[in-house]
Amino acid sequence: MKADQSLKNNIKSRARQPFTTKELAIAGMFAAVLAVISQIAIPMPTGVPITIQIFGVALVGIILGWRLGVLATVVYILLGAVGLPIFSNFRGGINILLSLTGGYIWGWAIMVFLCGLRPKTGSKPLNTLFMFLLPVLGTIVDEIIGGLQWAALSGDMSIYGVFTYSIVAFVPKDIFLTILAVIIGIPVRKAIHKLI
């Protein structure tokens, strides 16, 4: 009887608010993880640093799934946008989102969604393939969004220059980091599944 009532209450409160308090707390914790990971960054003369943020975003999506993953990433982006120094090299503010690096940052909201998708196809090998393919696709989408904004705002680099540079300086490292995030994230997700 008691369990029935608690289930009903749970369903009622879910209908009223999209996220439970526990989910909000988890999203906040993972937004903090993104803030920390963002500080591992090498500033570059181009204005776009070399970072491991792609690893962090992929990890968040894989561990939390698309729904909580998008929430955590959007919380991170919004906190940075309002001025908390949580983007790379302790920068923050809406101006960063509108700068050379901004496209990469808001692109993470799309990337994390793709990383958090878990299609169930009925075929185990196909599921495994998607588990790797979707995060890699997310990374490529982020590199494209980021590269386009960079090229649009850059006074001295063409689209061709930006993408040629990205393919050499970012893409191989970021695809490697994405695959690493899948390999680390899946067992972590299983281990903390009961908490979430």
Ligand SMILES: O=C(O)CCCC[C@@H]1SC[C@@H]2NC(=O)N[C@@H]21
């Ligand atoms: O300032 C920030 O916080 C955002 C920096 C974005 C850097 C992007 S992420 C994808 C690509 N790979 C890198 O190593 N750097 C760029």
